[in-house]
Amino acid sequence: MLGRLRTFRIAAWLGWQIESNWTDPFLFAVYSIVKPVAGAAILVVMYGVITRGDFSSPLFSYIYLGNAFYIYVGAVMAGISWAVIDDREHYKTLKYIYISPVRVPFYLVGRGVARFLTGTISVMITVMAGLLFLNLQLDLGTVNWLMFISALVLGVVMLANLGLLLAGVTLLIAHHFFLIGEAVASALYLFSGAIFPLDVLPDWLRPVGFAIPLTYWLELLRRALVGNVAEAFPTLSNFSNTQLFGILVGLTVGFGLLSTLIFRWCDHQARERGLIDMVTNY
Amino acid sequence: MPDDHAIQTQALNRIYKIRGGKKNEPKELIALRDVHIEVPRGELFGLLGPNGAGKTTLIKILTTLLAPSSGRALVAGFDVTTQAYEIRPRINMVSGGESSGYGLLTVRENLWMFSQFYGIPSKEANRRIKELLRVVGLDDRMNTKSSELSTGLRQKMNIVRGFMTNPEVLFLDEPTLGLDVGAARDVRGFIQNWVKQQSGHTILLTTHHMIEADELCDRVAIINQGRILACDSPSSLKRMLQREAIFRLRVDSINSAEPNNFEKIGGVRHFTYRPGEGHATLEFILEEEDVLTEVVNQLASHNIHLQSLEKREPSLEDVFIQLVGRSMEEVEREGTS
Amino acid sequence: MKEPVEVSRPYSAKLFLQTVIARAYPRVIGAQRERSWMFFDVFLPFLSVSAYVFVYRAIGAPETYIGFVVMGGAMIAFWMNILWGMSSQLYWEKEQGNLALYIMAPNSMMAILLGMALGGMVATTLRALVIILVGSLAFNVQFALVSFWALLGTFLLTMVALYGMGMMFSSIFLMLNREAWHLANLAQEPIFLFSGFYFPIKSLGFWIAAGASIIPLSVGMDAMRQLVFPDGPTFGFLDVRIELAILVILSIGFILGARYLLAAMERLAIREGRLTESRR
Numbered sequence: 001m002l003g004r005l006r007t008f009r010i011a012a013w014l015g016w017q018i019e020s021n022w023t024d025p026f027l028f029a030v031y032s033i034v035k036p037v038a039g040a041a042i043l044v045v046m047y048g049v050i051t052r053g054d055f056s057s058p059l060f061s062y063i064y065l066g067n068a069f070y071i072y073v074g075a076v077m078a079g080i081s082w083a084v085i086d087d088r089e090h091y092k093t094l095k096y097i098y099i100s101p102v103r104v105p106f107y108l109v110g111r112g113v114a115r116f117l118t119g120t121i122s123v124m125i126t127v128m129a130g131l132l133f134l135n136l137q138l139d140l141g142t143v144n145w146l147m148f149i150s151a152l153v154l155g156v157v158m159l160a161n162l163g164l165l166l167a168g169v170t171l172l173i174a175h176h177f178f179l180i181g182e183a184v185a186s187a188l189y190l191f192s193g194a195i196f197p198l199d200v201l202p203d204w205l206r207p208v209g210f211a212i213p214l215t216y217w218l219e220l221l222r223r224a225l226v227g228n229v230a231e232a233f234p235t236l237s238n239f240s241n242t243q244l245f246g247i248l249v250g251l252t253v254g255f256g257l258l259s260t261l262i263f264r265w266c267d268h269q270a271r272e273r274g275l276i277d278m279v280t281n282y
Numbered sequence: 283m284p285d286d287h288a289i290q291t292q293a294l295n296r297i298y299k300i301r302g303g304k305k306n307e308p309k310e311l312i313a314l315r316d317v318h319i320e321v322p323r324g325e326l327f328g329l330l331g332p333n334g335a336g337k338t339t340l341i342k343i344l345t346t347l348l349a350p351s352s353g354r355a356l357v358a359g360f361d362v363t364t365q366a367y368e369i370r371p372r373i374n375m376v377s378g379g380e381s382s383g384y385g386l387l388t389v390r391e392n393l394w395m396f397s398q399f400y401g402i403p404s405k406e407a408n409r410r411i412k413e414l415l416r417v418v419g420l421d422d423r424m425n426t427k428s429s430e431l432s433t434g435l436r437q438k439m440n441i442v443r444g445f446m447t448n449p450e451v452l453f454l455d456e457p458t459l460g461l462d463v464g465a466a467r468d469v470r471g472f473i474q475n476w477v478k479q480q481s482g483h484t485i486l487l488t489t490h491h492m493i494e495a496d497e498l499c500d501r502v503a504i505i506n507q508g509r510i511l512a513c514d515s516p517s518s519l520k521r522m523l524q525r526e527a528i529f530r531l532r533v534d535s536i537n538s539a540e541p542n543n544f545e546k547i548g549g550v551r552h553f554t555y556r557p558g559e560g561h562a563t564l565e566f567i568l569e570e571e572d573v574l575t576e577v578v579n580q581l582a583s584h585n586i587h588l589q590s591l592e593k594r595e596p597s598l599e600d601v602f603i604q605l606v607g608r609s610m611e612e613v614e615r616e617g618t619s
Numbered sequence: 620m621k622e623p624v625e626v627s628r629p630y631s632a633k634l635f636l637q638t639v640i641a642r643a644y645p646r647v648i649g650a651q652r653e654r655s656w657m658f659f660d661v662f663l664p665f666l667s668v669s670a671y672v673f674v675y676r677a678i679g680a681p682e683t684y685i686g687f688v689v690m691g692g693a694m695i696a697f698w699m700n701i702l703w704g705m706s707s708q709l710y711w712e713k714e715q716g717n718l719a720l721y722i723m724a725p726n727s728m729m730a731i732l733l734g735m736a737l738g739g740m741v742a743t744t745l746r747a748l749v750i751i752l753v754g755s756l757a758f759n760v761q762f763a764l765v766s767f768w769a770l771l772g773t774f775l776l777t778m779v780a781l782y783g784m785g786m787m788f789s790s791i792f793l794m795l796n797r798e799a800w801h802l803a804n805l806a807q808e809p810i811f812l813f814s815g816f817y818f819p820i821k822s823l824g825f826w827i828a829a830g831a832s833i834i835p836l837s838v839g840m841d842a843m844r845q846l847v848f849p850d851g852p853t854f855g856f857l858d859v860r861i862e863l864a865i866l867v868i869l870s871i872g873f874i875l876g877a878r879y880l881l882a883a884m885e886r887l888a889i890r891e892g893r894l895t896e897s898r899r
Contacts, residue, residue, distance in 0.1 A: 022798045031805050038808035042817055043674065049822040050680040059678065090714060174386065174653035175711075176660065177703035177739065183659045187666035195670060196677035278429050279385045281711050282649025298892060342895060345723050349890040366889075371725035382716040386649040398641030399724035401634040 007102040011110025015083070019114035036071060036122035037129055043067055043195060044134060055135045058232040062222065064136055065229075066194040068126040069221050072119050073159060073188065073214060078181025079115025080163030083108050084170040088277065095277040105263055108167045109160050116156065138226055147241065148224035151248070155217040158252040165259035168266035172273075174280035194218055197233040213251035216244050287356070288451045288484035289321040289344060294353035296339050296508075313339040315508040317353070321484060321501075323450075326477045328499030329488040330598060332613040336508040337488035338377075341455045344486065345375050358450050371400065373451045376444035378437065378459025385429030389420065389439050392428050393446060400447045407446070414442040418472055434465035441469060445476060454487040458494060470498060490610060492598040504602055506613065511605040516598060523596035523604055526551060527571040530594055531564045534587040547580060549573030552603045561589060567600055638730035639737060646704075646738020661746045668692030668750055671817050672758050683850040684818070686761065689754035690847070691816030693747040694840055697778065698810055701785030704739035705732055707803035709792040718793075719895045728793075728881045732786050763849040770846045773859075776866040777839025783873025784835055790880040793888045810834060819844065819854040828856050835869050838862040 020028065043063055051057065087094040097107055130136030166181055173180075189195065191205065192214035198206050209215050215236070222230040223241060231237065236244065270276055294317040299308045314336045321327040329337050342348035344357050346366040354361065360368040383392035390411055397407035415421040418438045423431065428439060437457070444452055454473065458466035474497075477485055489495050495502045496516045503513040512519060535557065544553045544564065551567040566577060581588055603609050608616075650656060668688060675684045712718040721731050754760065764770065788806070792799050813823070813831040820828040820837050831837040842862040845851040856862070888894050 018797075022801055027798075031801060035805055035808050038812045042808070042812050045812070045822055046671070046674060046680075046818050047678055049818055050675065050678045050684070063674065063677075090711075173655040174649070176653075176656050177708065178656075178660055178699065180659050183663045183667075186670075187663035190666045190670040190673070196673045200673045200677045279381060279715070280429065280649075280653065281715060282384045282386045282645045282653075342892070345719075347719050347722060347889060347894050348892050349886075367725065370723055373723065375720075375723060377716070380716045382720055384645040384649065384717075386652050387645050391644070391648065395641045395644055396720065396724070398637040399721065399726045401631070401637055401725070 003101070004103055004106045007106045008110040008113075011083075011107045012113035015079070015111040015114035016117065018086070019118060032118065032121045033125055036068075036126045039071075040064065040067055040126050040129065056137065058137070058226075058229040060134075061137045061226050061229045062197070062233060063195045064130050064134065065127070065138070065222055065225060066218055068123050068130070069218060070185075070189065070192070070194045071122045071126065072116070072156065073192075073194075074182045074185035075115040075119030075122070076112055076156060076159035077163040077166055077185050078179045079112035079119075080108050080160060081166035081170045081181040082115075082179055083111035084167050085175050087111075089175045089279050089281060092277070092279075098276055104267065105164055105167075105260075109164060112160065112163055137229060142227075144224045144227070148221065150245070151217060151220035151224055154245070154248055154252060155213075155221070158213045158217060158248070158255060161252065161256045161259040165255070165262050168259070168263035171266045171270040172275060174282070188212065188214055191215070192218060193235060198235040199233075213248055213255060216248040216251065220244050220248065286323055287320055287359070288323045288325070289319065289327070289355075289357055289486060291317050291319050291340075291344075291355040292353055293318065294340075294343065294355055295351045296336075296343060296348065297351045313508050314343075314350075317505075317508070317510055319503055319510060319513060321486060323484055324477075324482050325500045326473070326485045326487065326498055328495040328502040329486065329505055330490065330492070330495045330502050330602070331488075331505035332490055332610045334614070335490075335505045337490075337505060338455055339508075340505075341375065341453050341486070341488060344451075345373060345453055346370060372449060373453065374444045374447050374449040375453040375455065376440050376457050378456035378461075379433075380440055381436070382440065382443075383428050386427060388425045388427055389415070389431070390424045392439065393443055396443050397446055402447065410446045410448075411442065414446055417475075418442060419468065434461050437461055437465070437469070441472065448480075449483070451484045451486065454485060456488055456490070458489070458491065466494075470494060474498060490614075492602075492610075496598050502598065504598075504605055506602075506606050512601070519598060519601045520596045523567070523600050525570070526596070526600075526604075527568045527574070528594050528596055528600055529566045529568065529574060529577075530592045531566070531577075531581075532589040532591075533562050533564060533581065534589065535560060536562050536584070536586050543584070544577065544580060547573065547576050549576065552607070552609075554609055567603060634725065635727055635730045638726040639734040642731050642734025643738030644734075646735065647741055650739075650742055656742055657745075660742050661749050664692070664696070664746055665750050665753060668695075668754060669757070672754075681850070682759075682761070683848055683854065685758050686755075686848050687819060687844060687854070688817050689751060689758060689760050690844060691814075691818075691840065692754065693750040694814075694836060695811065695816050696743045696746040696750070697781060698814070698836060699807075700736060700739045700743040701782065701788070702803045702806060704743070705736045705785055706789040706792050707799045708735055709789060710795060710797070710799035713796070713894065716895070722885065722889075722894055728885060729786055729878060732789050732881075733782070736782055736785065761849060762847050763851075765846045769859075770843060773839060773842045773846060773863060773866070776863065776870060777835050777843070780835035780839065780866050780869040780873055783870055783877050786877035787873055787880050790877065790884040793881070793884045794891070794893050796893075810836070813837060815840060819856065821854055821856045832856075832862075832865055833869070835866060835873070838865050838869075842866070 047060055047063060048055070054060070084094065087097060097104060127136070127138070131138060163181060166184060170180060191209040191212055193209055194214070198209045198215065201209060219230060219236045220241070239247070294314055296314040298311040298313055300311050317340065329340065331337050339348065343350050343355055343362060346362050346369055349363055356362070357369045358372045362369060387395065393411045394404065394407055397411070412421065415424055418441060420435060420438050420442070423435060428436060431439065437460070441457065444454070457473070458469050461469065473485065473487070477483065487498060499516060501513065501515050502519060504511045504519070544550060549569040550573060551569055554565045556563045568574060578588065599609060606613060671688045671692070672685050675688065709718060712721065721728070791802070795802065814834050814836040815823070815831070820831055820841055823831060841856045842859045845855040845859050
């Protein structure tokens with residue numbers, strides 16, 4: 001266990017070195033602010049144009065917070081799965097990681113920590129911008145912090161599992177121009193009720209939303225941060241907080257097992273087909 | 283500038299600015315200092331030096347990838363700084379250990395792609411590719427994805443990439459780096475044959491293998507710390523040492539502290555010590571043969587048993603030692619420590 | 620093997636074309652040999668675009684906006700092609716040692732970049748087509764095409780200006796190393812915002828929309844929306860003819876700018892020794 005923790009810690013340190021030291025602090029700050037704010041601004045403009053600027057509606061807070069916390073989804077999943085491409089095709093160290101006495105999944109999850117940290121900065125900036133400029137209905141005094149932190153931690157574990165699943169798939173595929181972590185995250189945007197209540201989806205698509213843990217995670221975060229907003233949307237109102245936590249824990253464990261199985265299978269395939277050190281840039 | 287030179291440099295300097303720590307001022311690293319070389323057309327010219335001597339920097343400048351900090355360099359009669367577009371159609375380069383090309387393409391496809399960047403018609407390109415792959419013994423792997431090639435075969439593909447455009451001046455930067463003995467021999471053989479067959483085509487080869495320089499090159503420039511220390515044919519360079527006597531002695535294992543004493547013997551120009559399994563090899567460059575008596579006496583006084591003694595001809599390694607005061611291995615070791 | 624030395628003229632039209640085709644080749648073949656991109660680069664983006672459609676449904680937007688999102692979602696593919704398939708790709712080419720060989724060869728960097736872009740066009744066009752076709756069918760988008768030729772002309776002009784801008788942008792990447800990836804990432808969302816991928820740029824207000832018109836996609840897409848949607852002209856920022864004139868100016872400006880900047884940045888990169896710098 002100690003060995004695994006050490007692997008995780010070293011991988012996290014390495015990931016942070018790679019993620020943070022590419023530029024000076026000023027550019028890093030600009031990067032950290034511009035990207036999430038521009039992303040949120042797209043939804044703000046869409047919403048503002050149609051509702052003629054009715055930012056006090058619970059729907060706005062629903063969309064805005066869902067989008068803000070969804071940053072974690074792309075960051076953690078892409079962080080973990082990208083480490084495979086980065087180490088395999090760029091630094092060409094994946095083979096050395098494999099032959100060293102570390103558990104590769106722990107290493108990859110560790111590499112994702114840096115993106116989680118930069119993602120946290122983005123989430124905070126987005127929420128702050130909402131509070132300062134857009135009348136976001138978030139009262140820090142009424143936040144259920146225990147529930148928020150519990151949901152956040154559980155969600156990060158769940159996202160790490162999904163990231164590991166994608167890392168397994170990445171072991172088998174070429175280095176494409178896009179990040180598969182972000183591609184998957186942006187597709188799940190549709191099903192997770194991040195920026196619109198699931199009721200808006202056609203009946204036949206809703207089950208996908210109910211089957212993925214992201215939906216429950218975002219709902220828990222909303223309930224913890226802005227309980228009244230969450231109440232305004234009936235999709236998951238039949239579930240108590242405890243039930244939501246129970247479902248999220250169950251799905252996290254379920255996806256954890258699935259990720260482990262898929263990662264192991266992909267890992268075996270990659271070694272059998274000699275893909276651990278391939279360079280596929282085209 | 284006479285047109286019979288493939289390469290000519292005058293007072294060439296290159297300084298790199300290296301970023302220091304957070305608060306440090308940028309440091310300057312002098313990679314080339316006042317380099318003068320002249321390589322006539324048709325010559326196989328070697329640049330011999332340890333890692334970090336400036337060989338690759340010089341090649342980068344001559345292939346128009348890096349601008350000199352000062353001085354002038356001409357390739358095929360054109361200035362590397364102001365006439366890069368005249369030079370580029372006339373040159374090519376192969377570096378050792380390079381991973382250029384695309385892993386998802388086959389050997390033939392990769393080579394065809396590069397041939398197109400030089401405007402070679404596809405039909406002609408395919409003919410040359412086929413012929414050159416046959417010469418280097420890679421024709422049976424023509425349709426293998428390059429990601430599936432071993433290091434040696436990949437390097438052979440790169441060799442073909444460099445030669446297939448039939449360049450006036452070809453730069454080979456450590457072309458046998460990382461190759462096994464057999465593959466390296468094949469590559470050297472290919473280079474030699476190509477130069478023989480192509481009149482007027484020039485090769486500049488950098489290496490830190492003495493044998494490679496000795497075996498292949500018409501002339502060799504010895505470079506260390508960015509300076510050209512000597513430039514002549516291998517035989518002429520070795521004649522610099524005709525007065526010296528070079529001996530190789532095989533002895534029983536000796537105490538690691540003892541070799542220091544041999545440096546101090548009067549008349550010993552240079553001494554190297556290589557420990558082996560149950561024995562050690564000592565090499566001496568002596569000012570004159572008579573000094574050997576003193577060396578043997580010293581061995582006897584230390585109770586070191588002499589197994590064999592051999593006088594050998596000077597090599598380029600000895601020339602390097604003569605010029606730098608240390609062996610290339612020692613220089614590289616110091617550079618990394 | 621005694622052939623006369625052939626010297627191709629740098630920048631000759633034939634060499635330019637050969638280079639474009641040769642660099643496009645690995646892209647086309649690579650995409651064919653590794654088809655996993657189809658799922659990640661075609662199917663998943665369609666789902667992502669659909670999410671924005673449902674946002675509009677959730678806030679009760681007029682149906683015209685659904686069509687805007689579908690078109691925007693399709694056009695995003697081209698910007699992604701530039702950003703990830705062309706500009707930041709130079710970083711990978713440098714790391715692999717290909718960039719040095721490209722620069723050293725007697726071809727034009729513009730041809731290399733164009734080859735990369737065109738090679739990736741199979742994936743890009745498929746992505747755009749799938750989003751347009753499936754999106755239109757799935758979300759019942761209504762079209763009222765004014766003129767096919769006007770639409771095609773506007774699209775092609777937008778592409779010329781857009782790829783010209785992409786090449787200018789790429790020149791910066793000749794100087795970059797690891798930060799290239801971050802810069803490309805940084806340029807993603809702001810362009811999404813100011814190009815009006817998901818809403819008409821008129822919504823940004825006159826001055827911001829006017830400023831955003833320097834991005835070919837902004838004016839190009841605005842003109843195309845006016846040409847294909849029944850309510851398009853109502854949401855249009857400027858008259859289509861003015862937008863076409865802007866696109867012509869942008870095309871010329873960006874192509875010339877790209878040519879100048881690529882040469883200038885290549886010189887700078889050569890001076891500073893940035894073309895072959897490796898992993899850090």
